[in-house]
Each structure stands twice: as structure tokens, then as C-alpha cells.
Amino acid sequence: MSYDLVIKNGLVILDSGEIQTDIGVNNGVIVTIGSNLEGTKIIDAEGLIVSPGMIDAHVHITEPGGGYRGEWEGYSTGTASAAKGGVTSFLEMPLNQIPATTNGETLNIKYAAGEGKLKSDVYSYGGLVPYTVNEGGIQELDEGGVIAYKCFMATCGDRSIDGDFMNVDDYSLYEGMKQVAKTGKILSIHAENARITDRLGEIAYKNNETTLKAYVATRPVFTEVEPIQRAILFAKETGCRIHICHVACPEGVEAVAKARQEGVDVTCETCTHYLYFETEELDAIGPVVKCSPPIRDKKNQDGLWKQLLAGNIAFVTSDHSPCTPDLKDKENAFEAWGGISGLQNNVDVLFDEGVQKRGMSLKQFAEVIATNVADRFGIDNKGRISVGKDADFVLIKPDAPYTLQAEDLEYRNKISPYIGREIGAQVATTILRGEVIYSQAEGVTKDFPGEFVKIQSKNV
Template sequence: MKYDLLITNGNVVLRDVVIKADLAIQNGKIVAIAERLNETADQVVDAAGQYVMPGMIDTHVHICEPGRTEWEGFETGSKALAAGGTTTYVDMPLNALPATTTQEALALKLAAAAGKNYVDYALYGGLVPGNLANLQELSDAGVVAYKCFMATCGTDLPDDFKNVDDYTLYAGMKKLAELGHFLSIHAENAEITDRLGEEMIKQGKTTASDYVASRPVFTEVDAIKRALLMAKETGCKLHFVHISSAAGVEEIIKARNDGQDVTLESCPHYFTITTSQFEEIGPLAKCSPPLRDESEQEKLWEALKQGKIDMLTSDHSPCPPEMKHSETNNIFEVWGGISGCQNNVDLMFDEAVQKRNVPVTQFARMIATNPAERFGLRTKGEIALTKDADIILIDPNQSYVVKAENLYYRHKQSPYTNRTIHCRVTKTFVRGQLVFDVNEGIVGEPIGQFIRSPRVEGLHESLR
């Protein structure tokens, strides 16, 4: 037969093994995997010398449209994701206005997203004070998970995102356990980190290192422990976002071993930028939880190599350049968020697979298979028959320097600018359609589709 696309001669990364093989794609699906496919195709791509991998599923992206499109919109954000090797992402319920905490706000988000995405996308709903009654309707509308902050967040603007109080966290967990959804948590002790920050500022301690010192590891671990206790009481499934410490990882793994349904993610910046480098880079590297020192970073690497990090995500949290500037050089005054989604795959492939010998199969599970399984993205996440042909090619022998002019973000700023990366994403396919080529850039028009949670296909029927 004649296929739509053949990818030949590549090192194909399957769930547990890498094989030299050809892939055949028809109608957006992977339909054949073999050592040699002799059939013809409308398009043939020779992947000799490259890894053929499942595209990344980035489950932690902040697209700020609607309401703050000047920070990052669907078009620019999804272009950056495609160029970085991401084929599906899950959009957080903040920093858009209104935050995605009601069905009405979700409808506005979907309307804004229509026809602008170069990759497929799903949506989070939010858990905030006052929206317990909205959790069911968000589920019915197709959100794949829910997000809350235990750390202080948001502004005084109407409909902005707010961190939870303990009662909202507890009651929200009870409701989500009933609905069968999991809750993703930004885990930091708000009372301690806020007060430590205030004391630092009073003392004139406003450097990057001072900011890191105001959010010590134990404040992350404390919040994790409290959330796990409430989840055990309520039966709620949990996912912890952007874990920055090995101690945090260990608490989560311990709870899992004791029978709780809990997963975790971390981000490339926690593995590739230290506190001292944060001092050099400046505000572009500010995030929360903060970047850690060399010894803490090495402990986190050990946890990753031991297979304790379920998934890697970008926590792409962009803003305009003026929000990364302080007239008084006070790091506490600038926006905390890293623009990084265009360098998820290549940066961590270089650092983990090439420099630290993490198996490429483990890497593929962290960026694709595990996220797909946790978030219920049933047709995605691995190179296997009948799965969506969400495929990336990585050349391990190309090196390049990250340059601002090559970034697709609305604001071309990144803490990785001028960094040399010793591999490169050369092509990105979404459901078999080429959306990025290293020589051509973004290809074609937006083809991204909204993915509703499979839970709306009948999960709630027994609850009604």
C-alpha cells in the first residue's frame, strides 16, 4: 500500500527498547513499525543517525490568553513548543484573565485558542477559594486535571488566580476524589516563605541568593507532607508540580510506596541552573520554588537517574521584559517565571542522556509516556501501533547556541540564551503532519486540536 509518510533508518525509541526501524504513518496514526518497509509513501523522511521519539507532552505550560495575551498567546507559545519538540501540552488555569476556574472562563479560553495552536492541547481547571461548586462543571467541560497553589499567588485583579486556604484544599480534595480527578499542587509553605521574604527585604537583602534563602527546601517538604496527609484522608489522587529538591521527591515516593496515588514532575531549570548561575543570569532565572545550590541539584540528578522523577515539564511562565526589571535591583520585585518550553527536549536530552547516561527509553517515558498515562491522553505518549503519529527527530551529533532571535516566544527572552546544546530537534510531527523543521522553521498553518478528558465520556454517569 501507499502510506502518507514513511520515516526510515532511524533509531526508534519504543517504550523499553531502541530499534533500528522504519515507521509508517497513515491518517495521522502509526500503522507499521518494521526493520524495513518497502512500500511507497507520499513523503519519505530519512532519519539516519537520529533518534525517532514520541513528541514531548508538556503538562505545565502557562499560555496567558485571553486577558494577558501580551505576555504569551496561543500562536507564539505553541510555535515555541513545536520548535522544541513538544507535540501536546496542557495549559495551566493561570495566568490568563479570567483564570480557568469556572465553565464560563473555560469557554473563553477555548474560544481564544481556536485555530491558533500548532500542537495539540488540553486544559487544566483551577481550585481556588470560592469555586468548589464549579469543579463538577469544569470536569463536564473536559479539563484533564486541576491545579492549586499552597504558595501565595495571584493579584488583586478580579478573576485572577488565588492560592487555597486549608479548608478549600481539604474540601476540594474530597470533591475531586468523588469526580475521579487528580489535583496538581504547587507545594510551598506560604506563611513561612512570605514572612522570610519580608524579613529579607527589611534587611536590604535583595539578591538572587537572598531570594533562594527565603524559600528553603523544608518549606517545600512541609507543604508536600500536609497535602499528602489531606489526600490520604480524602482519597484524592495527587500530582506535585515542579519539585525542586530530592527531599521533596523522597516524601512523595514514600507516600506512593505506602499506597497513595501520587506522581511528581520536575523541570529542566532545576537540573541545569544553580543558585550561583541564577546570580549571574539575573531575573530571567527567577522562579518558585527557586533554583537550588550545586549540592541540592546533584541530589535531584541522583533521584532522576534512579527513576524517581515521573515526568519533565517546562513550567513555561512568560511575561513582558519590563516585569523582569527592578529599578532598585531587588529580585523580590520582579516576576517569578522562566520562559523555557522551546528547550525542554534538547537541553535535557543533552544533559541527561548524553552527559549522564540516562537511558533514552527512560527519557522518553519522562517526557511523553508517563504524562500521557497520568493525564489520560490515550492516543498519545509513545511510538506504538494505533497511537497518534506525534513524533520528533533528535540529532545527537548537532550542536548549536541558543540565540534570542531564534526563539518563538512573544518576548524573546530565556535564561538559556547563549548556552550551547549538544543535540538538536530537527523535525516535529503532530499526527503525522510536519509542523517544525530545523531548516525551514515553523511549517504550515495551525493544526492543533483540543483534547477533552476521556472522563467526560462516561465516567460521571455513575455519579448522577
């Protein structure tokens, strides 16, 4: 039998572990896994690792920009960088676009903005903000197909911009959790104590502190752990399924692991940059590496790796949060935009740092970039290489160091803290539903085969 596409001779990561085998694809779906397969199109993966395509569970695209953020990151450049980085799908956050995605109308505005511009698949988040709990926004977003909801316990948004995102207070978090629980979907939470971190930041700024090291000190570990614990308590009370975003300290992971043992439906993620950078190097790099929660010290980084390898962190994300260069080009780190452009360098950096340098198994690598995301968010047709799943793959060239240059980036604004760093592995090919969307030979596809994927209401 002949197949539309056969990937031959690769080391394929299956649920049971890696095996040298072929994969047969018809109509964008995996139909067989075995030896000596023949197809209309053949991709020879000899010497390459064949992994499920990454599902990046935390990405910000700022289209539409609403006249404020139109130059930050669009769908065409964002999904192109995903393709080049081995990301076949991503979950898009309900902010920093204008208007923020907080009800049915704004969700449709976002869908329209990305129509015909997607090179990878995109799942949309809905936002939990104080006013949505009184205006039916949670229900509208559920009916519109959002995959999950997002809220900020940290201060966020620009109050001078009509339609920008805003953080929750305790009451709107509690009431919002009750409403999200009825949808059966997950509430993802940015957990930092707003009142303490805001005040510490104000004091440092007035004292003429300007460094990234000083910025990190204004967001100490306990200001991350306390709201995680508070969110878990609210989840116990409301029955809401929750996920803690971008945990930057092992103590936060420990709080989640303890709650899981007690039966709370909670998971957490960390980000590639927390596993790669540490506080002492931040000021040498500059504000391009500023984010929140902040990048902590080497002890924290080592603790996160221990938690990840132990299986207590469900998956790793980019938290791709780009902006224009002028918002990063600040003498005072406290004045710089807090967000890192990292979508294109998740797979290669994590493979190098995890598999090649720390002995992470290939099976766990596939789990933390794809399988666990699909399982957590109910993405039934993606996340693993098995018959019946979408033919979404990333082919990785191991032990192939290269130095990232700005011109390598597909972002609208070619800024990234990884520029100039030697990365010990390369993304060779990315395939979405059987279609090559990136190869080293041809670059990123000029087509737009990606889709907005809508998740049916669960209404429990």
C-alpha cells in the same frame, strides 16, 4: 503497501527500547513499524533519534489577557515555540490568563481565545480556588473536558485584578480534594508554605536584600517539603489522586516516593531548569532565571538527577511561565516576576544533560518527556511510538552543539535563561498526527493543525 508518511532509517525509541526501523503512518496514526516501508511522503531520519513527541505537562499561556497580560504569551506563539522545541502536546495551567479558568464559563472563554491558533495540541487544566468549592466550579470544569485540576498552596495571583487566580487555604484544599476525587481526575499542587515564605521574603526585602541568592534563602527546602507532606495527608483522607508540581529538592521527591510505597496515589515532576542551573550562577544570569520554588544549590541539583535516574520523578516539565521583559528587568530580584520561559528548550537540553552527559537511557528519556505523562493523565492515544497511537514524533540530532540566540526563540517575548548557552543536541523535526509542524529546513508551520483536546468526565 504504501503509507501516507514513512519515517525511515531512524533510531526509534519503543517501549522495549531503541531499534533501527521505519514507521508507517496513515491518517495521522501509526499503523505499522518495520523495515523497508514505502510511502507517499518519506522523511529520512538517518542519524537521528525518533522519540515520541514531548507532552509538556506544565505550561502557562496568558490568553486571554483580560487587559492585563495580553502581551505575555499567546496561543500562536506559545504553540509555535512548542513545535520548534519538539513538544507536540502540552497541558495548560488555569492561570495566568484573565479570567483564570475556575468554572465552566471561564473554560469556554479560554477555548474561544485559542480557537484557530494552535500549532500543537493543548489539554486544559481547571483551577481549584477557595470559591470554586462552594459554586460548583469543579463539576463544571469536569464536564467541560479539563484534563486535571491545579491549586496553589503558595501565595499567588494579584488581588487587584478581578478574576485572577488565588491560592487555597487548608479547608478549601480539603473540601476541593473531596470534590476532585469524585471526578476521578488528578489535582496538581504547587506546594510551598505560604505563610513562612511570604514572611521570610518580607523580612529580607525590608533588610534591603536584593539578590537572587537572598531570594533562594527565603524559600528553604523545608518550606517545600512540609506542604508536600500536608497534601499527601489530605490525599490519604480524601482519596484524591494528586501530583506535586516542579519539585526542586530531593527531599520532596523522597516524601512522594515514601507515600507511593504506602499506597497513596501521588506522583511528582521536576523541571529542566532545576536540572540545569544552580544557585551560585543565578545572580550572574539575572532575574530572567527567577522562579518558585527557587533554583537551589548544586547538591540539590545532583540529588534531583539521582532521583530522576532512579525513576522516582515521573516526568520533567518546563513550567513555561513567561512575562514581558519589563517585569524581569529589575535591580531588586524580589521585585521581579517569578517564572521561566523554557517551553522551547526542554527536549534539547534534557537530551544533552540526561542522555549525552549522564547516561540516561533513550527508553527513560522517552518516558520522562512523554510516556509517563500520557499514562498518568490518561492520554490513551499519545505518549509512545506503537501501532494505533497518534503519529506524534520529535526527531533529535544528537551530538550537534549549537548556541541558543534570542532570535531563535518563537516566544512572544524573546527572553530565556538559556540564551547564550551551548546545547549539545538539536530538534530536527517535530510531527503532530503525521503533519510536520517544524523542521530545520522550513521552520515552524504556518498552519494551525493543533486542537484543544477535551477529556471525558470519569465521575467515579
